Amino acid sequence: MTTETERPIEPERVRAPNIRDVARVAGVSYQTVSRVLNDSPNIRPETLQRVRDAIDELGYRPNQAARALVTSRSRTIGVLAAQTVHYGPATSIQAIETAAREAGYRLSITNITSSEYASIKSGLDYLMSQAIEALVVIAPQVRVFEAINDLQVGVPFVTLEATGMNTDHSLWVDQVMGARMATRHLIELGHTEIMHISGPQDWIEAEARMQGFLRELGDADLRTRAPILGDWTASFGYYAGLELLRYRDFTAVFAGNDQMALGFMHACREFGLSVPGDISIVGFDDVPEAAHFAPPLTTVRQNFAEIGRRAIALLLGELRGDTELSHEPVQPELVIRQSTARVS
Amino acid sequence: MTTETERPIEPERVRAPNIRDVARVAGVSYQTVSRVLNDSPNIRPETLQRVRDAIDELGYRPNQAARALVTSRSRTIGVLAAQTVHYGPATSIQAIETAAREAGYRLSITNITSSEYASIKSGLDYLMSQAIEALVVIAPQVRVFEAINDLQVGVPFVTLEATGMNTDHSLWVDQVMGARMATRHLIELGHTEIMHISGPQDWIEAEARMQGFLRELGDADLRTRAPILGDWTASFGYYAGLELLRYRDFTAVFAGNDQMALGFMHACREFGLSVPGDISIVGFDDVPEAAHFAPPLTTVRQNFAEIGRRAIALLLGELRGDTELSHEPVQPELVIRQSTARVS
DNA sequence: GGTCTGGATGTGTACGGTCACATCCGCGCC
DNA sequence: GGCGCGGATGTGACCGTACACATCCAGACC
Incomplete structure (x- = not known):
């Protein structure tokens, strides 16, 4: 116990000061102290000051457990x-x-x-x-x-x-909207074969992004294909990419988050494919690193x-x-x- | 208050059950209940069971505030x-x-x-x-x-x-050791002009990594140069790179973390420099994404x-x-x- | 059979606050 | 001058639990 040896002057404080200790020092009742602590009105300024001084002097801190017990909050x-x-x-x-x-x-x-x-x-x-x-x-x-x-x-x-x-x-x-924006952006660039790598199906936001994606494709009368269900990790994006790029029957990818987009771009490099030359990719979230990916990632920012x-x-x-x-x-x-x- | 309307059958429970309620239901004293809660020995198995049943029946949960108050823990x-x-x-x-x-x-x-x-x-x-x-x-x-x-x-x-x-x-x-490992790796690859982009100086771990870097250079009798003090962000690594690469009087960089390494690699691309062809880079931390950077990042893993x-x-x-x-x-x-x- | 022992259980009290209520006091009013 | 009023302050009870201690009882022992 370094703390003990460092300041041996101070007596061992057996018990932390409580509201009654403060009251005694301030020369008021404990209830008055309680009033001060709870910013109750109707306290004489002079009394208020005395209590505050006593609190400082003793280094009093309200006991949250006691307070929680009695207020049940x-x-x-x-x-x-x-x-x-x-x-x-x-x-x-x-x-x-x-x-x-x-x-x-x-x-x-x-x-x-x-x-x-x-x-x-x-x-x-x-x-x-x-x-x-x-x-x-x-x-x-x-x-x-x-x-x-x-x-x-x-x-x-x-x-x-x-x-x-x-x-x-x-x-x-509005995740659905975000996904639509991402998808529409790709459509506006002329892409018609767009792949979606989604997050895990039991995640509500993954589901929402998928919905947005599918609806936007539907509105544009484009062919929809089954999204890949991922796990949010860069590694998944990478391995999914390795798999999907063997066929390469798409020109754009909308990834459920930036990490998976990163992994996918990694896979593209291994196939010697250029992003965005051969494949366009959009992520989701806009993590601070996304601006420095290779290439800097187009993505959907959430605040x-x-x-x-x-x-x-x-x-x-x-x-x-x-x-x-x-x-x-x-x-x-x-x-x-x-x-x-x-x-x- | 949807919750209220959804299950209006349940009566408003004015007060959560306490230890005495449990005792009453179990037909024992409150102290016995307390013993059960605190895994005290010397309770008749039969009594134990009765108390446990009562706890389940009432949906009793110990009040942590009360417990904290009395134990002062x-x-x-x-x-x-x-x-x-x-x-x-x-x-x-x-x-x-x-x-x-x-x-x-x-x-x-x-x-x-x-x-x-x-x-x-x-x-x-x-x-x-x-x-x-x-x-x-x-x-x-x-x-x-x-x-x-x-x-x-x-x-x-x-x-x-x-x-x-x-x-x-x-x-x-052992941050110092980690930094030495990173630096030594670069030295073993033949680099003699190595730059260090550090974290903020008031961070102890930034300081430690810098120390490791400097000591390793010293042990190898290599020229040391003043590290750049960064802020851990990818953006900083990027802008530092833009600045430093104008002179390019180094062949390797040891970055204080992976994010700054990422930013630096981004800057390298803008200068048309190849990593690791022209510049070697080592990061620190091994974030999950580091394996998917372009190129995958050599780094120091911490558990x-x-x-x-x-x-x-x-x-x-x-x-x-x-x-x-x-x-x-x-x-x-x-x-x-x-x-x-x-x-x- | 009385005493001792120890396991099983019960009773009183304290923890540090807040709340409801009581008290005190000075002032304005009829 | 007695009364009511409201601001300032004090008193008692209680929140739910754990600890110290007291009690009870059955079995071992002499």
């Missing part, structure tokens, strides 16, 4: 997340954390490692054991909603990055931080009892770089 | 993090979360957005207000240690990814998940009072791909 927002190592979820979480902290809430984050029901349920269970007051679901999978119902979570929740199919609880980026902030705003509003909250979707944006070109 | 581990959107920290955090959860701890994560003292202090303050029992510092910056001392954090803490300069509290990847796990193991050991814990560094590993070649 944990001041905790739960986050059920998947793939937190990815740029999108990670960015949203960071924004959520900041917004929550500013509002006096703390976060409890848990990762689900598989999309199996048991895993989701166990994650939710963990969060509920902490008496969360609200729930944010990031990168939602279809089964999450079942679990939320089954476990009677019973707190306000929002879902990020979903499709809007559950508008009551989702704060959504992950904005989504995170709005999620918290929405939940806090609901906790406060506000009704009529804005659920309008966040609009994605097509970022055209150098991985797409007019079909030759 | 928050069962919370604080995480002070920076750059959580990056692969390394994000991976470590995920591992930490899993390990902590398995051990019955929850995590409280806070991000510091700037490396200023005030920001660090405010982050620590936030964590302390939650009565954390231990602290993990991720991606540490020099000033963090000052803050930890100033605020008398007073709980066990470990630092991830540091240099070993503070071996008491750091669980370190971020392992670090995270060991951090928790270390802290839990200390909380339990174990002494003599292993602080041996995690060894990084050089992953040779196609961005490095013998000097021509």
Whole structure:
């Protein structure tokens, strides 16, 4: 215990100061201290100052456990997340954390490692054991909603990055629109044979992007082909590319995210194919690295931080009892770089 | 409130069941229930079963706030993090979360957005207000240690990814060694003019990698030149490349992380330079995408998940009072791909 | 058969806050 | 001058749990 030897002067503080200690020092009742802590009006300025001085003097910190016990409010927002190592979820979480902290809430984050029901349920269970007051679901999978119902979570929740199919609880980026924009861009460049490498089927956003893709193709009366179901990783994009390029019966690819697009471009290089000369590629997300891929990737940008902030705003509003909250979707944006070109 | 209308049958539960409710249903005293919850021995199997049944029947969940209040143990581990959107920290955090959860701890994560003292202090303050029992510092910056001392954090803490300069509290990847491996690899390929693009100077790991780089050059009696101080981003690597390649008085680059290496390779393309034909590049971290860069990046792999796990193991050991814990560094590993070649 | 022993279980209290309610006091009003 | 009023402050109870201690009881032992 280096800390002990470094400052042996200070007496061992057996117990942290509590509200009554503060009251004693300030010469008021503990209730008055409590009032100060809770910004209650009707305190004489002089008294207020005395209490504040006492708090500083003792280095008093309110005991959150005690407060939570008596108010039965944990001041905790739960986050059920998947793939937190990815740029999108990670960015949203960071924004959520900041917004929550500013509002006096703390976060409890848990990762689900598989999309199996048991895993989701166990994650939710963990969060509920902490008496969360609200729930944010990031990168939602279809089964999450079942679990939320089954476990009677019973707190306000929002879902990020979903499709809007559950508008009551989702704060959504219009993924369908984003996918349409990407697809339309390729169509406008003259591509008629477009491949889609999708995310895992049980991911709502993967599904949404696929829908957008298919609808846009349909609107243009183009032939649709079965999308490839991937797993979001660059490696998948690579191996899928190795497979698909053996036939090369397409001139453009819309990848479900930037990582898979990266892997696919890698495969193109191995086949000696030029991007965008031979194959055009569009990604999704606009991770910061996408601008530096070879070639810089045309992709669909999502404002992950904005989504995170709005999620918290929405939940806090609901906790406060506000009704009529804005659920309008966040609009994605097509970022055209150098991985797409007019079909030759 | 859709939830309300969806299942209106259930009566409004005014109060969650507590330990006494369980006791009443099970026909035992509340203390017996408490014993069951805490796995105390000396309970008649029959009684045990009755209590468990009652718990299930009522859907009882222990109130963590009450428990924390009486035991004065928050069962919370604080995480002070920076750059959580990056692969390394994000991976470590995920591992930490899993390990902590398995051990019955929850995590409280806070991000510091700037490396200023005030920001660090405010982050620590936030964590302390939650009565954390231990602290993990991720991606540490020099000033963090000052803050930890100033605020008398007073709980066990470990630092991830540091240099070993503070071996008491750091669980370190041998960054110096990793940097030496990268540099030596370039030297062995015949490079004598090697550039280093470092991370921000106030990051301990950036400093460590720079040290390793300089020492290895020194050992080989090669000319050292001032490293460029970057900010970890791909964009920085790109713009640094645009600048440096105008002179091109080097044949190899050791980048402080994979992102900056990516940006640098982008700059090389713009100059019409081949990697590794004209310039060899080594990164650091081995993010999953690195294998699919153009060309696939030679880099130094760190086992971020392992670090995270060991951090928790270390802290839990200390909380339990174990002494003599292993602080041996995690060894990084050089992953040779196609961005490095013998000097021509 | 009384005493000792230890396993199984029950009772009182404390943890640190907040809430509802009580009290005190000075002021304006009839 | 007694009364009502409202601002400022104090008192008691309670939130749900764990710990220390007390109690009960059956079996071993002399």
